[in-house]
Structure formats: structure tokens, C-alpha cells
Amino acid sequence: MPSTMSRRGFLAAGGGLAAASALSGCSALAADDDDPGTLVVHSQLGTTAPGSPTYLSALDRFRKENPGLKVRNLVNGDDLPQVYETSRLARKEPDVVMVNLYDKTLAWTDVGATVDVKGYLDDWGLRERVLPVALDAWTDGKGRVRAFPYFATNWPVAFNRALLDKAGVDRVPATGDELIAAAGKLRRKGIAPVTVGGNDWTGQKLLAQIIQTFLTEDEARHVYATGDFGGRGARQGLEYFVELRDAGVFADKAQGLTSDSMTTQFNTQAAAMQSAMSSALAKVPAEVARHTDVGGWPLAPGAAHDKPTILRTYTLIGFWISPNGTKKIEAVEKFLRFMYRPDTVSRFIKEAGRDMALRSDTVSSHFPLVAAAQRLGGDVSQVLLPDLFVPPAATQPLITATSTSFTRGTSAAKVRSVLEAAYRGA
């Protein structure tokens, strides 16, 4: 009996069938944002960012404890703010967003992209769980709490004691002169003194830290909010930075280095010092961490601080609630209560070495440098992280200006000029 279907017809029908099954098998082609039974969380955690395995494990536990509630986890990296904003414009935004308070996100509460969580924080009885200083950082000028604070970070200076010993440096440098002398000795042994990502945000933060050597907190806030680096303290800070740079304190070609090359230089012991966030300190190999001390950035005579400085911030990652999230507020409450639970918080500290903006007695015992940074307390003086004060439009230009600042031979006046230029379009 002859076939009623030709070979081509058979192939076409098979192809069509395969396509239809592939499309239906890999989730429907229609959007799935509006399902009222699903809590949608948009996060920067979930792949290789520090704390991701703990976060994914916490999500699994939350799903098991709440079998009637589906949770969908969306993951983006640095592009999360842009993706969130477009989804908000289409009114299809996720219910909860986990991102830091920085750059674009500074404007979210003001423009209604996310809601004030102050009422929820009180109604759910979670205010007491938050460190007061963290709550202050997340509260805007109109008294609105932008998000539920979660991650914090310390930003001390890590000193490789073994390399300092090898170069004949007896003690961790505490002053600019000691740092310059140590840099000379380290260089003679072929060791880079301070490694820094002069081409990215790590350089920008260190530059800000050094400039603040001669600034009080209020002065620093003014400088970074206005971009006026012409005051006496700011100018002295810039001159101090230039003096250190031209004395060879920073690694060669620092203006071309990035945060990744910085941590690699320190972790491979090619460099003796770095100013690093605690999440980077958590990744220092055990054999290097064993002979590493943490402390503050060395001071200059006449400094506004009496102890070496570190950066510290409580605005690293918070839980923002979107307008869509308010429509599923019971689900959001369950999720927030779970993430604020002491056992969940402890796991982030113990397993991932994260610093938290919440109260906890847990110490990062598996991450000795993170724990040491947490204990620094009164041994160091804290300077401002400028992120909260820099106008969003000036954030990226400031990072770009960093590279010029770390280029040897650039005068303090020129550095001041490029920093101020970064604010002009803002």
C-alpha cells in the first residue's frame, strides 16, 4: 500500500511537531509575571557572587516551609537596575528586588519604582533586628526607608605580614611616611606595595578614602554631594594621595588594574597590601590569610582622624519591595520574615563570610580575615563611603576619573580638575 504522505511532508510535519513540543516543554511563550500565586524575587545572588550558594539553599528551605507558595528567582549581574527599571515601566516588575543602594537605585523610592518599607518594617516587628546605623543609611531625606537592610561590608586594609617581614618592614605601616618607606623596601625585593584597581570602583573608593584623611564626616558629605574638591581639607587629601602615588606606594600600572587583578595580585602574594571589601577578604587563600593582618589606611600629619581609616557600609544589599509586591504583601512578609530569621542570617555569616546589616552574634569563624575586620571596632577610624552622596549621574564619570588619578605624574590640581569635571554633567 503506497504511503499517503510524501517524505518531505512527513519531515515537515515532524519538524512542526518537534517545534511545538519544544516550545510547550520549555515553558510557555507567554509571560509569567502576573501569577498571583508566585512570589518573584529579582537578585544579584544566584550564580557565582559571594553568598549565592547560601542564598539558593535558603530559597529551597523557604519553598519547603511554604509549600503553597511558588518562588521564582530572577538573576542579573551588574545590569539588574536597568532590567528592573524597564520591567517596572511595563508594570511587570518582580515583587522583591535584592540590590544595593547605589547609582540608579538611589532614585527608586522617589520615582515610585519601589515603595517605602517603613510601615512594613514596624508592622512585621522587624525593626529591632536591624542595626540602627544600617537603618539610618537606608532612610532617605524624607524619612522613608528605601528597603529592608541586609548585607553590610567592612573595607579594611589587608597587610601581608610575611611579605613585609621579607622586605625588612618591622611593623604594619600606620603613617604615610612609614608606608612610603615600606613601599621602597618592598619594591627592592620585587614585591608590589599596595595593589589597587586604579581603573575601576576599587580605585575610586580608595581615592575617596585617602582624600578623607583631612576631612571630617560633614565635610566629606559636602564634598561628595557637591563635587567641590576646592576646600582646604580636600586639597590636602589630594596632595597626600599624589605624594603616596608618586613615591611608588601603588602597584605599577595601577591605573590599568581592575578589582580582579587587585585581588589576584594580593592572593598570589605578588603584592603586600590591598584595601578590600570583606567579600574579597573571604576569598583570600588560607595560606595567605594565615599571615595577613587587617587594619586601617595610614594617616598623614595633621589628619582629621586620630586612627588609620577604613570604609564601612550597610547599604550593600537590601530587599526592596515593588508596587507589584504590595499586591502580594502576605507572601512578601513570609519571605522577609524568613530571610531575617536569626538562623538564616547566621548561615550567610558562617557559610559565605558576609557582613550583615542585622543584629547577630554569629562570627565568620571560617573566614578569619572577615572576622578580624569585624573586630576592628575602635582600633580604626571610619570614613564615609561616598556612594550615598554622589549624584547618580556623576557615579560613572567619577569611576572613569579614577584612572587618571592613579596615573603617575598627574598633579593634585589635575586630579581635582578631573574629579570636579565628573560632576559637571550631573
Add this chain to the structure above:
Amino acid sequence: MKSAKHSRLGRSWLPAHILVWLYAVLLVVPLYYFVASAFKTNEEIFASPFALPSSFGLGNFSTAFHSADLGLAVVNSALVTVFSLVLTLALAIPAAFALARSTGRLASLVESVFSLGFLIPTFAALFPTFLLAAATGLFHTRTFMILFLPATAMPLSVVILVQFMRTIPREMEEAARMDGASTFAVLRHVYTPMCLPGIATVLLLNFLTFWNEYLYSLVIIGPDPAQRTVQVALPTLKSITGTDYGVLTAGTVLTLVPVWIVYTVLQKRMQQALVSGAVKM
């Protein structure tokens, strides 16, 4: 005598040989660096970038594959790319056929309109495209991309195919007509087979564009692992607070495998198309 001539010829060709080998090295070195890095740790990549990996373990590949859900992302990319390619060809071949056979002013105007498509910058179209996706209810779907990508590919596809079809002698069509062929039959049995190198060129160029598309996929399809493409999944392996470049490179290698396969299959056709007319094929 012959030997001396051969020797002179050899010497005269020496600069060309050197340049060719230098060019080959220029291509191979980055490829080696790229593949070798996929087996290394950050420390090895930064400390000795061109050294061989200390181990050829597949840990980085496994980490990249699982943590960024690359398997599903590759399937999503394949779906979007294949359906978009089919739609592009389904629209571009008849359009090019009609334009190639027409001699009127209207056809000339329509062809110019297709050419004007090249003038629209990618970024300029982003916001209106986003608004369209939101208005049609297709925001956060692959369906919108399957409809949108062919629209972006039409100018190049039509312009290339029209040029190929114009090289086909009218006598071929007249002979087919005398045999009773309809217009569709002429397109199917005369023009399409004779334009295969051109179709292969269009397929390859569009495949590379569709597969590598990032900005619109990021904004329109979004970050949902169930829908996102490889180009959106891959950057999630990058972290501002410390990227594992071994894992990132391994993930990139994995997502490039389909590109290499398709390129290997189609590149000969494309090269033939570039060096010879359609009729000679």
C-alpha cells in the same frame, strides 16, 4: 637550473609566507588563551596567562553550566534563533524574488525602503520596541523576539538575496513557465535552488546576529531562567565583587560551540557565494 629558479621563487615568496604565518599566529594565540583560560583558576590566568593549564579538569565547565543554567539558556537561544531564521527566510525570499523580477518604480522605491533599514541605530529602536512589547502583552516573552529579530534582519537579507536573484537569467523562468510552472513553482524550483549560496550567506550572518543578540534579549525577554537566552545568562557569571574568569571563560566556550558548528557547516557555502555568481554554483 630548475632548482635555482625554484630557490629564487621561494625567496620571493618568503615575505608572503611570513605574513601568512604571522596572521595565523594572530588568530591562534587569542584562541589558545581563551580555551586555556577555561581550565585555569583566576590566579593562573593572571599570573601566567599563556602557560598551559595545570589540569584539564572540567570543573569550570560544570560550574558554569550549572550555576548559570546554561543548558536551558542554550535551548532558549536555539528556539529563538531557529524560529527567527525560518521566519526571516520565509519573508525575505519571496520579497527578494518579487523585487528582483520587478522593473517598475514602486519596486525600486520598496527596495530603497529596505535599504533605509540599515540607517536605524540599534539603541534608537530600543525604547519604541520596548513600548511595542509592553502594548502587545508580549513583554518578557520569547515570542516577541521571534517576531522582532526577523524585522531587524530583513534589510540585509532582502538586499543580499535580491542581488543573487538578479543574476539568474530570465530564460530560466521562461523555460519553467513553458513547462507550466506557476509563480510559486518558479520561486521554489528555479530561484530558490539557484540562490542557495545566497541563502546560506543570509542564514549564517543572521544566525550570528540572532545568537549573539544581547541588549534586546536582556530588556525584552528578561532574566527569568526559564526564558532567557545564553547571552543574558552568561553575564550572570560575572560579579562586581570578584569574577571567576575560569568559570566565565568556560561558560563562554560552551555557548560558542553551537556557533562554531553552524559556522563550520555554512562557511564554505558563504565563501563560494562571495567568490562566484549564483548561476555558476
